[in-house]
Amino acid sequence: MRRVFRLLVPLLSLAAGAGAVALQGGCGPSKPARELTVCGRLTFQGRPVAGGTVVFTPDPDHGGTGKPLRAATAGDGTFTLRAAEGPVPPGWYRVALAPSPGETTDPPFPPQLRRPDRSGLVREVTTGKDHVFEFAVEVPPPVGP
Known part of the structure; x- marks a missing residue:
């Protein structure tokens, strides 16, 4: 009995420690509840846009005011948007997208996507949840003669 107890106590301690780590959840440091x-x-055409730009501009048609928020895309096309003074404020945003400067593609990246007032892309950021926005730009091949 004593031998079983000596083996059981370390296993239970290990399990309790693993459970405490699992309850913390997520990866990375925890965020305050108000931070989004x-x-x-x-x-673009199914490939990540490295070194591109994503711009969220408050949408005046939905009462948005303030400065645009920018993010550069990483090598895998991912971006994280941040406001200079803290978390991204909730509201509606017009979105502009651009490839890396000087990059030429065939077919060309649609020029209207570079302007938030012409892109047609609108996204809402709401309080109390994280947001993941995927922008998959596809241009159909030109129709031949």
């Missing part, structure tokens, strides 16, 4: 995460991925 706005992130996502930009692809």
Whole structure:
């Protein structure tokens, strides 16, 4: 009995420690409840856009005011949006997308997507949840003669 008890106590301690770590959840440091995460991925023709730009501009048609928020895309096309003074404020945003400067693609990246007032892309950021926005830009091949 004593031998079983000596083996059981360390196993229970290990299990309790693993359970405490699992209850913390997520990866990385915890965030205050009011802070929102706005992130996502930009692809063009199915490939990640590295070094591109994603711009969220408050939408005046939905009462939005303030400065645009920018994020550069990483090598895998991912981005994380942040406001200079803290978390991204909730509201409606017009979105502009651009490839990395000087990059030429065939077919060309649609120029209207570079302007938030012409892109037609609108997203809402709401309080109390994280947001992941995927922007998959596809241009159909030209129709031949």
